[in-house]
Amino acid sequence: MFSFVPEMKITAEIITIGDEILIGQIVNTNAVWLSQQLVKIGVWVSKIASVGDNSTHISYSLKQALLSNNIVIITGGLGPTNDDITKKTLQDFFKTGLKKVDEVENHIKSTFKKVNVEFLPVHEQQSYILGNSSLLFNNYGTAPGMWIDENEKTVIILPGVPKEMKGIMSDFALDKIKLKYKLPEIISKSIVTYGIPESTLAEILKETENQLPDNIKLAYLPSFSSVKLRLTSVSYDLNFINTVFENCFKEILQKIPTANIAAIQDLKQEEIIGKLLSDKGKTLSIAESCTGGYVSHLITSVSGSSQYFKGSVTSYSNSAKINILEVEQSTIDNFGAVSEQCVRQMAKGVRKKFDSDYAISTSGIAGPTGETPDKPIGTVWIAVCNRDKCLTKKIKLKGNREDIIKNSSFTALEFLRQLIISE
Amino acid sequence: MFSFVPEMKITAEIITIGDEILIGQIVNTNAVWLSQQLVKIGVWVSKIASVGDNSTHISYSLKQALLSNNIVIITGGLGPTNDDITKKTLQDFFKTGLKKVDEVENHIKSTFKKVNVEFLPVHEQQSYILGNSSLLFNNYGTAPGMWIDENEKTVIILPGVPKEMKGIMSDFALDKIKLKYKLPEIISKSIVTYGIPESTLAEILKETENQLPDNIKLAYLPSFSSVKLRLTSVSYDLNFINTVFENCFKEILQKIPTANIAAIQDLKQEEIIGKLLSDKGKTLSIAESCTGGYVSHLITSVSGSSQYFKGSVTSYSNSAKINILEVEQSTIDNFGAVSEQCVRQMAKGVRKKFDSDYAISTSGIAGPTGETPDKPIGTVWIAVCNRDKCLTKKIKLKGNREDIIKNSSFTALEFLRQLIISE
Numbered sequence: 001m002f003s004f005v006p007e008m009k010i011t012a013e014i015i016t017i018g019d020e021i022l023i024g025q026i027v028n029t030n031a032v033w034l035s036q037q038l039v040k041i042g043v044w045v046s047k048i049a050s051v052g053d054n055s056t057h058i059s060y061s062l063k064q065a066l067l068s069n070n071i072v073i074i075t076g077g078l079g080p081t082n083d084d085i086t087k088k089t090l091q092d093f094f095k096t097g098l099k100k101v102d103e104v105e106n107h108i109k110s111t112f113k114k115v116n117v118e119f120l121p122v123h124e125q126q127s128y129i130l131g132n133s134s135l136l137f138n139n140y141g142t143a144p145g146m147w148i149d150e151n152e153k154t155v156i157i158l159p160g161v162p163k164e165m166k167g168i169m170s171d172f173a174l175d176k177i178k179l180k181y182k183l184p185e186i187i188s189k190s191i192v193t194y195g196i197p198e199s200t201l202a203e204i205l206k207e208t209e210n211q212l213p214d215n216i217k218l219a220y221l222p223s224f225s226s227v228k229l230r231l232t233s234v235s236y237d238l239n240f241i242n243t244v245f246e247n248c249f250k251e252i253l254q255k256i257p258t259a260n261i262a263a264i265q266d267l268k269q270e271e272i273i274g275k276l277l278s279d280k281g282k283t284l285s286i287a288e289s290c291t292g293g294y295v296s297h298l299i300t301s302v303s304g305s306s307q308y309f310k311g312s313v314t315s316y317s318n319s320a321k322i323n324i325l326e327v328e329q330s331t332i333d334n335f336g337a338v339s340e341q342c343v344r345q346m347a348k349g350v351r352k353k354f355d356s357d358y359a360i361s362t363s364g365i366a367g368p369t370g371e372t373p374d375k376p377i378g379t380v381w382i383a384v385c386n387r388d389k390c391l392t393k394k395i396k397l398k399g400n401r402e403d404i405i406k407n408s409s410f411t412a413l414e415f416l417r418q419l420i421i422s423e
Numbered sequence: 424m425f426s427f428v429p430e431m432k433i434t435a436e437i438i439t440i441g442d443e444i445l446i447g448q449i450v451n452t453n454a455v456w457l458s459q460q461l462v463k464i465g466v467w468v469s470k471i472a473s474v475g476d477n478s479t480h481i482s483y484s485l486k487q488a489l490l491s492n493n494i495v496i497i498t499g500g501l502g503p504t505n506d507d508i509t510k511k512t513l514q515d516f517f518k519t520g521l522k523k524v525d526e527v528e529n530h531i532k533s534t535f536k537k538v539n540v541e542f543l544p545v546h547e548q549q550s551y552i553l554g555n556s557s558l559l560f561n562n563y564g565t566a567p568g569m570w571i572d573e574n575e576k577t578v579i580i581l582p583g584v585p586k587e588m589k590g591i592m593s594d595f596a597l598d599k600i601k602l603k604y605k606l607p608e609i610i611s612k613s614i615v616t617y618g619i620p621e622s623t624l625a626e627i628l629k630e631t632e633n634q635l636p637d638n639i640k641l642a643y644l645p646s647f648s649s650v651k652l653r654l655t656s657v658s659y660d661l662n663f664i665n666t667v668f669e670n671c672f673k674e675i676l677q678k679i680p681t682a683n684i685a686a687i688q689d690l691k692q693e694e695i696i697g698k699l700l701s702d703k704g705k706t707l708s709i710a711e712s713c714t715g716g717y718v719s720h721l722i723t724s725v726s727g728s729s730q731y732f733k734g735s736v737t738s739y740s741n742s743a744k745i746n747i748l749e750v751e752q753s754t755i756d757n758f759g760a761v762s763e764q765c766v767r768q769m770a771k772g773v774r775k776k777f778d779s780d781y782a783i784s785t786s787g788i789a790g791p792t793g794e795t796p797d798k799p800i801g802t803v804w805i806a807v808c809n810r811d812k813c814l815t816k817k818i819k820l821k822g823n824r825e826d827i828i829k830n831s832s833f834t835a836l837e838f839l840r841q842l843i844i845s846e
Contacts, residue, residue: 064487316728323776402724
């Protein structure tokens with residue numbers, strides 16, 4: 001896992017304000033995004049704190065954060081409603097007044113005009129920023145962002161609406177951070193592997209990993225049936241990156257069996273398959289039972305997928321399997337819908353129906369109901385075929401309905417990838 | 424939004440340990456789950472802090488947390504690897520030693536036996552807990568949880584693996600908290616509304632909301648095309664809940680137009696539709712173009728959906744629309760695939776194909792490619808039909824490909840719900 005390296009000398013703390021995070025109503029996605037952006041430009045996030053709409057807690061957290069960090073980023077509580085107390089709290093904290101910014105007021109007025117909402121006094125207060133701050137203009141909403149220089153330290157105040165927070169950071173704040181502080185270069189390269197367990201990878205790479213310099217870290221990012229390796233270097237010396245880092249990456253690449261390497265970049269499984277199909281000019285169709293449309297959703301979530309994806313049938317009923325996919329009644333009668341014979345006929349049927357080069361089919365018990373003595377919940381049959389042959393496999397998955405739907409979908413995509421590259 | 428109420432006198436801080444959160448590699452789902460569980464039993468979470476694998480930061484955060492909270496929950500860093508430093512750090516913090524727990528050692532040994540892994544010294548250290556702690560047995564892994572009584576205060580130490588953390592909390596820790604502290608009763612009731620904007624709801628309910636007692640809060644939880652209202656009461660007096668709370672809920676219910684109420688409980692849109700269909704004994708089929716299988720995925724994510732969902736066709740190519748859904752070639756030629764005429768024929772075609780009572784169809788431009796001057800990205804046509812009639816609507820959505828796919832799917836489900844209840 002990529003973790004702190006000594007080269008990251010500039011540190012930040014993120015303070016998100018709002019009760020909704022403390023009661024688990026929303027996930028703190030702002031902090032996730034902010035951390036990713038800061039690490040990318042070479043700023044180490046030492047702490048993420050979520051506090052409620054409470055002046056005492058906000059001031060106290062800010063005081064603590066300033067003691068041990070160069071940068072503090074505060075998000076949330078800048079709206080016009082009563083529980084939005086950030087600005088008032090910071091006024092007291094910095095013992096400063098407010099100053100009106102006409103640019104912001106005009107922006108708010110014109111925004112309201114567009115949607116035919118009357119501009120009220122309650123809205124006017126949004127055009128004020130802290131007296132000791134400079135404006136970070138908000139192109140995506142009405143609450144302005146603020147930048148405060150406390151000697152060498154910086155406090156950045158942003159709205160909590162993700163679109164606005166991200167917009168202000170990307171438009172202004174990240175660049176201002178890069179200008180104010182001397183930051184190291186960060187470079188990352190990824191390898192997506194399939195069919196090789198994390199522990200085996202760790203064993204293969206043990207020696208290389210132990211010899212990595214302090215400022216190069218190897219991260220193992222396991223997901224279902226796949227492990228992504230990310231090599232990251234932090235350095236003020238570009239030459240170091242071009243030589244040492246590249247050599248370390250090459251060494252790692254050489255040690256992993258080629259068959260297990262799906263991509264030498266940061267791609268999702270569905271993107272890897274999309275790339276394989278477009279490169280070969282081949283097409284795909286899908287027949288889904290237990291996965292209920294999720295495999296198709298993954299494939300079509302990739303932009304440009306209409307170039308290689310012809311379509312799919314979710315045959316949730318036996319009649320649909322028989323009438324649309326031309327599965328034989330006798331197959332269902334003799335072996336059941338969750339059987340090798342059935343997925344084989346589903347895959348062949350859908351490939352024929354859509355006249356595609358490849359096809360995937362799935363049939364299984366996602367649960368919590370529908371299990372039989374010989375077919376427990378999590379039993380899933382998968383078939384993949386091209387114009388010549390059809391391969392099948394049976395998997396047994398653990399977990400709830402969602403786990404089983406998603407993990408059988410991932411397995412089906414990986415099964416197809418293996419068929420494609422085997423040709 | 425449900426926010427702090429004076430009745431919540433017992434407060435907790437959650438401290439999650441691990442660099443992977445600080446670099447935005449993983450979302451802090453442990454904190455989300457813990458917050459939800461604590462609020463449910465009447466403990467207010469005053470702060471969530473995420474710190475790295477760093478002794479100084481861990482000790483400092485724990486010290487601060489103990490100053491202002493009754494309970495501190497620490498998760499992560501209990502594994503056997505080098506960067507798991509939580510136990511060592513807490514030994515120094517509490518100036519205590521370690522004690523071996525045979526129960527844990529036997530549990531680890533038998534766990535390893537099951538998977539044929541040799542029990543090594545590095546594993547033995549997991550059978551030790553802090554000298555000043557009592558064991559919270561881990562039925563789901565090898566790292567034991569710990570409970571420390573510091574006079575009136577409590578420190579709970581848990582592994583970071585979500586399954587293990589949740590298991591230990593549910594099996595032991597939550598009950599021990601309820602035993603140690605006097606906690607208020609929390610009760611929540613939800614109303615799911617559709618087709619009425621948050622601002623309008625707020626206007627309708629303004630008066631009622633202003634008259635709510637301090638310990639009853641109304642939360643607005645908006646999602647695409649739906650606003651969930653959650654009324655929550657915090658009280659030590661059950662009688663209060665049964666009288667005052669119930670009356671407030673009734674009053675709110677009466678003020679919302681019945682047509683806009685989708686459910687008087689905490690249901691997702693796909694669950695509401697599933698309930699409507701099962702209650703009426705009706706069936707559904709779906710024809711998807713731009714939504715690419717996502718509507719089917721939503722419907723089949725509900726367990727028991729096989730009772731009312733017959734299946735779907737994702738017709739990503741025109742040929743599929745023509746050959747499988749019997750859309751006329753002339754329709755595509757004259758009006759294009761993204762047209763009222765096309766979705767109408769898609770819906771009728773799929774309903775006939777699967778012989779279902781209802782059908783949904785979608786066709787649009789999800790982007791980022793494929794737009795035309797008169798059909799910009801985000802243009803989506805939706806049709807819903809029963810055995811008698813077919814309704815269509817055109818929507819224009821903003822956002823990226825994922826937003827457009829998901830939001831047109833939600834709109835389609837709501838469109839179907841309106842058709843079903845209109846009969």
